[in-house]
Amino acid sequence: MSKPQNAQGDVRSKSLVDYLNDENVRAVLYQIVAIGLIILAGWYLVSNTLYNLAQQNISTGYGFLDLEASFEISETMIDYSAKSNYATALVVGLLNTVKVSVLGIVLCTIIGTIFGVARLSSNWIVRKLATVYVETFRNIPVLLQLFFWYALIPGAFPHPRDALEPLPGVLFTSRGMYMPVPVADTAYTLMGIAAIIALVAIFFIKRWAKKRQDATGQPFPMFLTGLGIFVGLVLLAYLAGGAPTEMSMPELKGFNIRGGYNISPEFLAVLIGLTVYTSTYVAEVVRSGIQAVPSGQWEAADSLGIKRSVALRKVILPQSMRVAIPPLTNQYLNLTKNSSLAVAVGYPDLVSVSNTTMNQTGQAIEAISIFMSIYLGLSLLTSLFMNWFNKKMALVER
Amino acid sequence: MSDNAKSPPLPTGTFAERAVSWSKKNLFDGWFNSILTIGAIAFLLWLIPPIIEWGIVNATLEPTIEGCKEVSGACWGFVNANLRLILFGTYPYDEQWRPLLAMIILMGIICGSLGAVKYPGLRKAIIPMWVIGVPIIAILMWGGVLGLTYVQNSYWGGLPLTLILSSIGVIFAFPFGLLLALGRQSHMPAIKTMSVVYIEVIRGVPLITVLFMASVMFPLFLPDGVTIDKLLRAQIGIILFTAAYLAEVFRGGLQAVPRGQFEAGDSLALSYWQSMRLIILPQALRLVIPPTVNSFISMFKDTTLVVIIGLFDFLGTVKLALRSDPAWTKYYVEGYAFAAAIFFLICFSMAKYSAYLEKELRKGERR
Numbered sequence: 142m143s144k145p146q147n148a149q150g151d152v153r154s155k156s157l158v159d160y161l162n163d164e165n166v167r168a169v170l171y172q173i174v175a176i177g178l179i180i181l182a183g184w185y186l187v188s189n190t191l192y193n194l195a196q197q198n199i200s201t202g203y204g205f206l207d208l209e210a211s212f213e214i215s216e217t218m219i220d221y222s223a224k225s226n227y228a229t230a231l232v233v234g235l236l237n238t239v240k241v242s243v244l245g246i247v248l249c250t251i252i253g254t255i256f257g258v259a260r261l262s263s264n265w266i267v268r269k270l271a272t273v274y275v276e277t278f279r280n281i282p283v284l285l286q287l288f289f290w291y292a293l294i295p296g297a298f299p300h301p302r303d304a305l306e307p308l309p310g311v312l313f314t315s316r317g318m319y320m321p322v323p324v325a326d327t328a329y330t331l332m333g334i335a336a337i338i339a340l341v342a343i344f345f346i347k348r349w350a351k352k353r354q355d356a357t358g359q360p361f362p363m364f365l366t367g368l369g370i371f372v373g374l375v376l377l378a379y380l381a382g383g384a385p386t387e388m389s390m391p392e393l394k395g396f397n398i399r400g401g402y403n404i405s406p407e408f409l410a411v412l413i414g415l416t417v418y419t420s421t422y423v424a425e426v427v428r429s430g431i432q433a434v435p436s437g438q439w440e441a442a443d444s445l446g447i448k449r450s451v452a453l454r455k456v457i458l459p460q461s462m463r464v465a466i467p468p469l470t471n472q473y474l475n476l477t478k479n480s481s482l483a484v485a486v487g488y489p490d491l492v493s494v495s496n497t498t499m500n501q502t503g504q505a506i507e508a509i510s511i512f513m514s515i516y517l518g519l520s521l522l523t524s525l526f527m528n529w530f531n532k533k534m535a536l537v538e539r
Numbered sequence: 540m541s542d543n544a545k546s547p548p549l550p551t552g553t554f555a556e557r558a559v560s561w562s563k564k565n566l567f568d569g570w571f572n573s574i575l576t577i578g579a580i581a582f583l584l585w586l587i588p589p590i591i592e593w594g595i596v597n598a599t600l601e602p603t604i605e606g607c608k609e610v611s612g613a614c615w616g617f618v619n620a621n622l623r624l625i626l627f628g629t630y631p632y633d634e635q636w637r638p639l640l641a642m643i644i645l646m647g648i649i650c651g652s653l654g655a656v657k658y659p660g661l662r663k664a665i666i667p668m669w670v671i672g673v674p675i676i677a678i679l680m681w682g683g684v685l686g687l688t689y690v691q692n693s694y695w696g697g698l699p700l701t702l703i704l705s706s707i708g709v710i711f712a713f714p715f716g717l718l719l720a721l722g723r724q725s726h727m728p729a730i731k732t733m734s735v736v737y738i739e740v741i742r743g744v745p746l747i748t749v750l751f752m753a754s755v756m757f758p759l760f761l762p763d764g765v766t767i768d769k770l771l772r773a774q775i776g777i778i779l780f781t782a783a784y785l786a787e788v789f790r791g792g793l794q795a796v797p798r799g800q801f802e803a804g805d806s807l808a809l810s811y812w813q814s815m816r817l818i819i820l821p822q823a824l825r826l827v828i829p830p831t832v833n834s835f836i837s838m839f840k841d842t843t844l845v846v847i848i849g850l851f852d853f854l855g856t857v858k859l860a861l862r863s864d865p866a867w868t869k870y871y872v873e874g875y876a877f878a879a880a881i882f883f884l885i886c887f888s889m890a891k892y893s894a895y896l897e898k899e900l901r902k903g904e905r906r
Contacts, residue, residue: 172729179733186760193759264572265565266579280886281879282840284847285854289879292871478745485847492747505755513744513752520743 205502212497214489216405227498234494241411242477248416249476253423260428279421284482286418291410291486301398310390318404319391328382335378339371407488419476430465463534467527474523604866617870618877621860628696628856638699641679645702648672656828656896669710692770696851705839708777716785724793741783746841749780754848773845781838788830792823832893836886854878
């Protein structure tokens with residue numbers, strides 16, 4: 142800013158008032174005041190909290206994580222018993238959250254894509270059916286849907302004694318679904334390793350194929366090669382491991398079903414509810430992604446003599462992905478966050494386990510801070526990925 | 540918009556001919572579409588008749604368990620018998636006209652505010668409506684004055700509670716969200732950082748964790764002897780949560796206002812707040828009306844989460860009614876279907892209106 146001048150036009154030195162009217166000085170002052178207020182409020186809340194905690198004889202800190210949890214969790218993916226500590230219980234909860242979220246994301250993408258495409262179908266009745274599905278399930282609160290499925294599953298299926306068996310070994314009962322699973326064997330570990338090796342190999346072959354095509358224009362049958370490598374290596378590992386065939390079949394023993402893999406009603410309710418609700422949003426994302434590509438792009442590809450299947454892969458999809466991926470990631474994040482509603486139907490997810498921990502130990506602040514930071518971490522990771530992806534996919538303009 | 544210019548020439552011929560040509564084009568266009576059509580019709584024939592049979596033909600409205608046991612279809616009698624419990628929760632029975640009236644007033648204000656976008660004459664009335672309406676609703680709900688008996692808010696419930704939590708949530712979050720959005724756009728690093736951290740942290744966690752925080756941690760924050768009740772804590776949680784989402788909506792609006800508009804304000808020597816109030820916000824807020832309505836819809840749906848911290852909103856009262864008598868428990872499908880229908884009606888009509896507004900607001904740009 143230029144120096145202020147008075148009516149006579151001669152330059153005078155700055156007074157305090159001039160400083161206060163200076164935009165930059167003011168900005169600094171405002172910020173100092175704002176930070177001061179935040180610190181004051183924070184100090185007030187913290188001192189209140191410490192006082193209240195002292196009154197209630199609750200010690201602060203995360204020491205409770207080492208204590209024995211002494212509650213059972215109905216579904217665990219890792220070894221856990223009531224004798225394990227709270228930290229293990231929370232890991233069990235986190236893994237359950239991840240399990241339902243990952244499955245939900247996969248399923249809602251498939252279902253959502255089908256309905257998103259169906260909403261653009263030239264077939265009137267298919268279009269209308271898809272619209273009814275999307276409009277109905279997105280306008281009913283997801284929690285209501287969870288409650289509904291959770292009430293429906295035990296009510297609609299029979300007692301384990303007379304379980305429905307649509308396929309041999311697959312049982313539907315009021316206690317959930319049972320499936321046969323292979324008995325653990327080293328061959329399966331080998332197959333996992335082989336799969337990873339195959340993926341790495343495919344990655345490098347793809348890089349080489351792209352380089353060659355850029356240089357010489359020769360295309361490479363990447364899909365078939367990749368499929369061959371993957372299936373071949375995994376099959377080889379299976380045979381090398383001795384080709385185990387033993388399966389654990391679910392069977393009725395006494396009043397309950399033993400063996401096999403049990404999918405609990407709670408898990409099914411959460412999975413179905415989240416999948417159906419989120420798939421309506423995915424359908425809308427897919428629809429707008431497809432609509433965002435002008436039909437001129439198809440025609441341009443046609444006039445260049447590109448095959449329709451290649452045009453879809455190389456011209457249309459990359460463009461609609463650019464539009465669809467950011468909102469799609471948002472929906473995946475929403476699904477993961479909504480999986481916390483599992484607490485309402487008793488599926489032992491992260492929030493549910495933290496809630497039990499909180500009630501047993503009284504360590505409310507610590508428990509809430511743990512699950513909040515985990516969700517926050519997931520969100521931050523996603524937005525980092527999104528930023529990276531956006532940069533990679535953004536149109537390179539002059 | 541002139542639809543006539545776009546639409547194809549009117550089909551000619553008798554109704555039957557037109558129907559045949561329409562279905563040839565829209566239903567049986569190629570073998571794949573024909574299979575889809577037949578499959579879809581088969582699906583509908585499988586799905587719809589049993590639902591009609593269950594829901595209408597074999598259903599009963601008789602509000603007794605005995606009446607429900609006699610029929611094979613839906614027991615709407617459950618809803619009929621518990622209607623007032625479902626709608627108003629545990630609010631004292633003789634006083635339930637008060638939440639009903641409050642709900643009607645609130646719906647009127649919401650419709651009025653939404654309608655103001657279409658009818659500019661209503662615009663000046665928005666703020667007075669809320670300023671006068673909210674105290675009236677508070678008096679009706681709490682009572683204690685004007686000869687109304689005092690009703691503790693732990694007795695509030697049902698649809699009025701859902702509406703109050705979501706609309707008060709959005710109304711109070713509105714100014715807070717606006718400040719956050721302005722803070723995020725600010726050139727002052729400290730203010731900007733604080734806004735960004737707040738917005739991203741809240742948007743990064745599920746609503747239920749914010750509600751848990753509100754219900755479990757707020758009491759610890761307060762000085763000794765001061766307590767606020769559960770409902771108010773949940774309401775504060777909802778406001779804090781909604782503000783972060785509205786802030787992002789407003790940011791979108793602010794970013795859509797061209798830079799020249801900010802510079803125009805500067806060159807007229809308007810102060811920051813003057814140029815915001817007179818130039819930027821009127822343009823930005825106009826753009827964000829549809830997404831704000833959408834935020835309200837998702838807030839309305841998310842309000843059901845207060846069930847988890849033990850409040851009886853509309854979903855909570857349905858569960859309450861289901862548990863009120865063990866004999867009713869098995870009629871959960873009817874109960875949930877009723878709640879779903881009400882939620883659907885409200886959310887769907889608002890969503891349609893928001894989509895319509897979006898089109899209306901774009902009219903000026905299309906020319």
